[in-house]
Amino acid sequence: MNNAFLKSFQTLRQVYEERAFSVIVLNKTLNNCTKRDRALITKIVYGVLDNDLRLEYIISRYVRKMPKGEALLFLKIGTYCLMELSIPIYTVVNDIAELSKLSGDRRTVGFVNATLKTIGIYAKDFDEYPTDDLERLSVRYSYPMWALKKLIKDYGRQTAERIISFTPDSRTTVRFVNSATPIQIQERFGVEAEATIFEDAFRIKGGLPNDSAEMTMQSLSSMAISRICASLIPSNGNFLDCCAAPGGKSVYVKQLRPDTNVISCDIHAHRVELIEAYSRRMQVRLKTYCRDMTVYEPKWNSFFDTVLCDVPCSGFGVLDNRPDIKLFRQNKDISELMKLQLAILDNCSRYVKPGGSLIYSTCTVFYNENGQNIRKFLIDHSDFSAGRILLNQIPAADGKDQYQFLPYKDGMQGFFVAVLTRTK
Numbered sequence: 001m002n003n004a005f006l007k008s009f010q011t012l013r014q015v016y017e018e019r020a021f022s023v024i025v026l027n028k029t030l031n032n033c034t035k036r037d038r039a040l041i042t043k044i045v046y047g048v049l050d051n052d053l054r055l056e057y058i059i060s061r062y063v064r065k066m067p068k069g070e071a072l073l074f075l076k077i078g079t080y081c082l083m084e085l086s087i088p089i090y091t092v093v094n095d096i097a098e099l100s101k102l103s104g105d106r107r108t109v110g111f112v113n114a115t116l117k118t119i120g121i122y123a124k125d126f127d128e129y130p131t132d133d134l135e136r137l138s139v140r141y142s143y144p145m146w147a148l149k150k151l152i153k154d155y156g157r158q159t160a161e162r163i164i165s166f167t168p169d170s171r172t173t174v175r176f177v178n179s180a181t182p183i184q185i186q187e188r189f190g191v192e193a194e195a196t197i198f199e200d201a202f203r204i205k206g207g208l209p210n211d212s213a214e215m216t217m218q219s220l221s222s223m224a225i226s227r228i229c230a231s232l233i234p235s236n237g238n239f240l241d242c243c244a245a246p247g248g249k250s251v252y253v254k255q256l257r258p259d260t261n262v263i264s265c266d267i268h269a270h271r272v273e274l275i276e277a278y279s280r281r282m283q284v285r286l287k288t289y290c291r292d293m294t295v296y297e298p299k300w301n302s303f304f305d306t307v308l309c310d311v312p313c314s315g316f317g318v319l320d321n322r323p324d325i326k327l328f329r330q331n332k333d334i335s336e337l338m339k340l341q342l343a344i345l346d347n348c349s350r351y352v353k354p355g356g357s358l359i360y361s362t363c364t365v366f367y368n369e370n371g372q373n374i375r376k377f378l379i380d381h382s383d384f385s386a387g388r389i390l391l392n393q394i395p396a397a398d399g400k401d402q403y404q405f406l407p408y409k410d411g412m413q414g415f416f417v418a419v420l421t422r423t424k
């Protein structure tokens, strides 16, 4: 049996049936695989999740009755391979039919085999998407209709299409702690590296060369938020990262500003352990607390120079890393998230010193969770006013009070950031 297909199937089944996080299950799967299989499994797992709606639509065009469960998953994997990968049709059809024997049902095997043979003929040139404009966009780019409507409301039809149709760079962004150049990285680690807007970050094919304290994976958007925070901390200042796990931004802030007292909190004990493990690996000292940051802590009142609320959000700015968000997130989650986001921001704003800065960030692209929350916060808090982002590497953001990063125009994940200043 084709090992890459088998592992992809087992991983995807866990995501679809148990709603397991794709990154977590995939990482476990990849542990025991060859390098060649690892690349193919990653492509199939992310590809099937990212194209879920589109694959279902295409399959629906070639079957009389839509299958469910395992049979549908065999077809999704097969259809994705036929459309997007350069594997010969007969290999895909035969290997997926072989895989479908796991169902223990001869009719399923026959059905999968026959359907994939037909899809194989049309897959590469398939273009019979729905004629209705929104339906076509939603199916073609596998973007849930409710989320597409939100995007169109926030950005207009044209920009919405740009956002959902953009294919991000699949290379990993690696941040080096000490100065490095693409040539030095190539010489030391034998991997090709390309410079980015930040002098310490490089795009590298194939992932992290090693997991020493010298380097770490970090997205450019996450780095941008840390850099904005670091620029707003005075000498020997106190910095509070309210929703800090797994610690990406806290650790970088401490590395950018070693004189800072960094306090990192998260509501979940197991996630606070992640911050601790990561800061140990990066050889950085932070103070960590397991706290619900919607609950007031009197001893922190007006104590911090700079406070970051990197709040939980719908995650629609990081679909390249977590395509399963498109499958499971629902419109009704957004209002719940907004309540939590504002509750954290509200409570943690009290920890900012007069004259200090409050930074709000998310990894999503919806106005409700971003600009609208800031608007509401400013209406309710006359002691805060719009502040100023300092980030000369991104001129479009530099000097503004808030900024929405968008992959298609900024070349980085869709984070949002707003800077607020406590005036009294």
Ligand SMILES: C[S@@+](CC[C@H](N)C(=O)[O-])C[C@H]1O[C@@H](n2cnc3c(N)ncnc32)[C@H](O)[C@@H]1O
Pocket (backbone or CB within 6 Å): 222, 242, 243, 244, 245, 246, 247, 248, 249, 250, 265, 266, 267, 268, 271, 291, 292, 293, 294, 310, 311, 312, 313, 344
């Ligand atoms: C977007 S993630 C933070 C990512 C992190 N800042 C980084 O850069 O690595 C949001 C975090 O908020 C935490 N969280 C959710 N509700 C919280 C609450 N009420 N208080 C504190 N943390 C919370 C989650 O556990 C999650 O780790």
